[in-house]
Amino acid sequence: MSAPTAPSPTAAGSGRNATERFAEKQRSTAQVDHARVSAIATNAITALHEVIREHRVTYAEYDALKAWLIRVGEDGEWPLFLDVWVEHVVEEVANADRKGAVGTIEGPYYIPGSPEFRSEGTLPMRDGEAGTPFVFQGTVTDLEGNPLDDARVELWHADDDGFYSQFAPGIPEWNLRGTILTGPDGRFAFTTVKPAPYQIPTDGSCGALIAAAGWHAWRPAHLHLKVSAPGKQLVTTQLYFAGGQHVEDDVAQAVKPELVLRPTPAASGTGEEVTYDFALDPA
Template structure:
C-alpha cells in the first residue's frame, strides 16, 4: 500500500509539473476546456488503458527493469488476454487454417540468474497477425488466435512456430488517435512479440521482442524499444535479406529467431 506521505509527494510533484508547463506554454482557457473535453472522451471511449500504456507505461517499466538482474522487461500494453490455451513446447500457436504471414520459429531457453534451465516454465505469448491485428481486439482474427501459454520442456527450452507479426498503427479513430493526428505525430509500433514468462519461485517477466531491420524501431509511438530486445532474424528458406516482416516480398518466407530469458528470484 502506498503511504499517505508518498501519495502526497508524488501527486503534488505531478500537479506542480503540469501547472508549470501550463504557465510555460501560456495555455488559454479554450485550450484548457478542449483538454478537459478530450479527457472525458478518453474515458467514454474506454481508451484510458491505450492512452496510458502508449505514453507513460514505458517510463514506469524502465524503472521496474532497473530493479531486475535478469532479462530486461518491456511494456505489457493494452492487448494482453489472460487464460490463453496451454501448449507444451515445441508447438505451433493457435492460428487460422489459412493464417497469412511468413513462418517464424521463435526458440530459446528460460533460465534462472545462474543460468540453470527452468523446465516447466510458462512463456505466455501474444502477438499481432501479419496485418497487425490482435485477436479479441479486432474483428477478424478469432479469439485465441496467435496466443498461448507455452510450457518449456525438460531442458527449459521452448520452440514456438508462428508467423511474423507486422508493424501496426494504434487505433486512429478514437480520442487517442485524434490527439496524435492533431499533434502531427504517427501511430506506428514496430513489429513485435509480447510475452510474460513465469516460473515457480521467480519474478514474472513481461517483455516484448522486436526484429532487426524492421520499421519504426527508432520511432515507436509507445517508446518501448530497447536495443537488447531486438532479435536477429535468420532466414531459413535460402532467400536473402530481412525483408519478411513488412510483407513486401510476399508472405512465403521462413525465419528463425532466438532469445533466452533469465528470471530473477521472487
C-alpha cells in the first residue's frame, strides 16, 4: 500500500491560514476614538463615491464588486489584499520620522517564536532545500553606531516555490524561519538559501482581481526581518536583490532603494553572501 500523498499547497489555502493567524492576534483594549473613526471612515467612503462618479460605475460593475468582496472573505484573503495593496502606505506614514534602519511592509506570513540562536545560526530547512546557499550577516547598532547587545534579529522567507512554512501543507513547521540574539559586538550571521521571486496567490479572489485588471502578480525575491533591542524601536522590513526580477515593479509596491542588497560570492566558495547593518532608533 502506497504512502498517502501530502496535499499540495494552494494560494487560497495560504490565504485562509493567514486570516486564521491574524484572528489569533491580541486585540487592543484601548477606548475607541469615535471622532477619529468617523473622520477616517467618512473620508474613505467619500473617496469611493468620487471614484464611482469619475468612472460612471454601472450597476453591473457594482454587483460584480459586491460579489468579489464576498469572495475575498470566503477565500480568507483580506489579509493578503490589504498587505499587498494597502499596507505600504500605512508603513510609510507610521515610520515617516524614523532616522535609522528603513522599514517596509510585514506581509501576512510572520510567526513569532522561531528557533533562537546566539550570534549565528543556520535556518531550519529540509534536506536538499532548493536555492543557492546564502549567508546574511551584519551588525545591529544604535544611531551613533554603538553595537547593541541582546538585539533580536528575526528572519523568515518563502521557499523556492513561493510558499511559507505554517501557511502551506507539507512544509516543516519552522522551515526557513529563525531568530538570532546578538552578543556585545552586535553581530549576527544567518546561513540559509537565497529566495526566489514568486507570484502572490492567484487561485483565489486576489488573483481574480489581478486577472480582471491585467496586472502581474509577482513579488521580487525577498527576506523578511524584524529587528529589535531593549530601549529601541522595532523595525520591520524586507530586503531585495539588485538586478532581480520585479524589483522595479513589485506588485506590493514595497521596494525602497535602501532595501536592495548586492550579494557577492561567499568567502567559503559556496553560494553568496551579503552584509547589511541595522541602526535602531530610540524607543
